[in-house]
Amino acid sequence: MLVPAGRNKWILPRTGKMLVEGRVYLSEKLRKQLGNDTALNQLAQAAELRGAFGHVVGLPDMHSGFGLPIGGVLATDAREGVVSAGAVGMDINCGVRLMSTPFPADKLSQVELARLMEALEQRIPSGIGRSSPLAQYRTGNLEHVMCQGSRAVVAEGYGLPGDISHTEEEGCLTGADPAALPAEAVKRMHQLSTLGGGNHFLEFCLVDRVIDEELATRFGLAPGTLAVMIHSGSRGLGHQVCTDYSRLMLAAAPRYNIQLPSKGLAAVPIASAEGQRYLAAMACAVNYAFANRQLMAHHVREVLSRVVGIAPGDIRQVYDVAHNIAKFERHFGKDVLVHRKGATRALPPGHRDNPPAYRETGHPALIPGTMGTGSYVVSGTAELSETFFSVNHGAGRVMSRSEARKKISVSAMRESLGEVKVNSSSLKRIIDEAPAAYKDIDEVTLVLASIGLTRPVVRLKPLAVIKGEGDE
DNA sequence: ATGTGC
Numbered sequence: 209m210l211v212p213a214g215r216n217k218w219i220l221p222r223t224g225k226m227l228v229e230g231r232v233y234l235s236e237k238l239r240k241q242l243g244n245d246t247a248l249n250q251l252a253q254a255a256e257l258r259g260a261f262g263h264v265v266g267l268p269d270m271h272s273g274f275g276l277p278i279g280g281v282l283a284t285d286a287r288e289g290v291v292s293a294g295a296v297g298m299d300i301n302c303g304v305r306l307m308s309t310p311f312p313a314d315k316l317s318q319v320e321l322a323r324l325m326e327a328l329e330q331r332i333p334s335g336i337g338r339s340s341p342l343a344q345y346r347t348g349n350l351e352h353v354m355c356q357g358s359r360a361v362v363a364e365g366y367g368l369p370g371d372i373s374h375t376e377e378e379g380c381l382t383g384a385d386p387a388a389l390p391a392e393a394v395k396r397m398h399q400l401s402t403l404g405g406g407n408h409f410l411e412f413c414l415v416d417r418v419i420d421e422e423l424a425t426r427f428g429l430a431p432g433t434l435a436v437m438i439h440s441g442s443r444g445l446g447h448q449v450c451t452d453y454s455r456l457m458l459a460a461a462p463r464y465n466i467q468l469p470s471k472g473l474a475a476v477p478i479a480s481a482e483g484q485r486y487l488a489a490m491a492c493a494v495n496y497a498f499a500n501r502q503l504m505a506h507h508v509r510e511v512l513s514r515v516v517g518i519a520p521g522d523i524r525q526v527y528d529v530a531h532n533i534a535k536f537e538r539h540f541g542k543d544v545l546v547h548r549k550g551a552t553r554a555l556p557p558g559h560r561d562n563p564p565a566y567r568e569t570g571h572p573a574l575i576p577g578t579m580g581t582g583s584y585v586v587s588g589t590a591e592l593s594e595t596f597f598s599v600n601h602g603a604g605r606v607m608s609r610s611e612a613r614k615k616i617s618v619s620a621m622r623e624s625l626g627e628v629k630v631n632s633s634s635l636k637r638i639i640d641e642a643p644a645a646y647k648d649i650d651e652v653t654l655v656l657a658s659i660g661l662t663r664p665v666v667r668l669k670p671l672a673v674i675k676g677e678g679d680e
Numbered sequence: 681a682t683g684t685g686c
Contacts, residue, residue: 274681299681337683396683406681447682532681678684 209248210239216655220248220266225469226255231594232266235655241606241647242270247277253469254282258477259289261544265595267551268655269604269647274298275454275472278550278605281598284478286536286543290466291483292475293454293490295547297532300446300490301497302408303376304552304574305505305528306585307436308428311518313414313671316434318629320516321412321672325631327511328410332504334403334676337444342503345400350496353400354386357495358502361400366506368521373563375528376553376571379498381535385488390452393489396444397496401503403440405676407602407641409579410504411437416582416669423587423665426569428524435668436508436523437583439576441532442497449493453486478545487534494533501528526585527563527572529553531601537561539596551598554588554662559597572665577649578603579641579673580625584653586662599662603649609640616642629672637677 210218210232218239220230230251234242242248247270254276255264261283270279275294282295333341340346344364345353352360358372358379372379386394403410418424418431429435442449457474460482461467468474476482509520534547554573555562562571575584581603588597607615618635621642632638656662 297681302681336681404681405684408681441681444682447684451682 216659220252226252227260228255228263230255230264230266233268233655235651237651238268238647238655245272247272250275250277251280253473254280254295256469257282257284257290257292257473257475258466259285261285261289261542262540265598267595267598267600268652269550269600269602271605273549275470276547276549279600280549281551281596282547283539283544283596286478286545289478289545290475291478291486291534291545292473292547293450293457293486294472294474295549296450296490296534297549298447298450299441299532300449300493301530302441302532303497303501303528303530304576305438305501306526306574307505307508308524308526309434309512309518310522311434311516312432313434314432316516321629323515324412324511325629325672325674327515328507329631329674331507331511332401332403332410334674336405336676338402339398340400340402342401346398348394348397350397351386353499354492354495355384356380357498361499361502367502371502371505371525373565374525375498376530379502381491381494383488384491384495386492388485388488389492390448392452393445393448396448399443400500402443403504403674403676404443405678408440408676410674411670412672413437413583413668413670415666417667419664419666423569423663427526427572427585427665429526429585429666437576437668438501438504440501440504442493443500445496446493449489453489456482490534494530498528527574529574539593546596548598550601552601553597554586554592554599555597556588556590556592573599575600575653576602578643578646579675580628580643580670581649582670583668584649585665586653586657587665588662589660592661595661599656600652603646603652605645606647607645612640612642612645616644620644628670631674632677634677634680636680638675641675
């Protein structure tokens, strides 16, 4: 199915109803690992959607998802093209925030680390179905959060102004309209400041390896220091927006003479009333997710200052990026809607959409690895234009959750975690997140770096991780 | 990913 196109690069040729070809970035090893995964079919199907522009992209962590594969990018013509809820994904603005500290990680005792975890667990509920620990965010009257994102909660005292300038879109995607939210979604916006389950986590880590000294310095990441990574999204709200609009798009597509390649890729014209409403509802969920991570970052500051005495102002936000989002951008001289699903934007040095602090360097792109293994901070280069300035969002699964539960034993998982502290007393409840269920983060991250599309900046090593538990 | 499935 894939035709080699140079080192770590493959073409998915145009066949059948595909309007554009696919470009897929995999090492030989990853291509073998992917095999004939349905992800390649899903990528080919996405290329059939009206207005598909340039090429569809499969990133090194790609694996099958609902509609578009996770680790997939689809750009559609902003005027003539469609928008697909499934091409953004269930967890709208699932994303990652990285905070740096000046604190030397080797000065942190195991007792202090345990205390940090305990204190954070008290403040941040995790797992499925949990409600906000903060009364004012359980009222359902959250129009300001939907419309202003991070800014709304920083204004209420949860954060520092620098957090906003160090967040993608400054923590607020334009075009949000709470009136576009489905009734069922409105019922589910009581979860601000909660972590969630699955691959979401809150991690204390160490800036372990500095690969690019100049960029690491510019990003404020000093070797040996303690850092914190928050991986979470829009919780039940985003899930409901995707579910309801995907169903609506499926019903509406025939009215616009749109032939759908699959249910998961249900789509309507961007210009249609349904398309506009989806984008307005999606922006609400995007902003809710930015605010969610903002609130958790506030708790991280409080706990770090209380337990180990780091001044809150010294805990800086490196950046916050979205992994599941659709945004209007300009590429190859054309206005397009870029759907990124399990993909992170990574703008190159000098790009005007960079935040001012990172205009010259390109903003940091955050790639969380698997629990217990490691994560990367990378930066995009000008050559990354061929992926619409997108990089992989993680390591990518090699097994489904159910497969992982069958094949991985608790003892094997415990061994693979090594010294990493885990909050969960029952590894069985998070076994679908075992490192063995994922690809190798080093291998995956180096695919784009080795062909000059990204510059790896630092590798982070986990010290302790908080995960939401599922069922046994 | 998810008050976890048409």
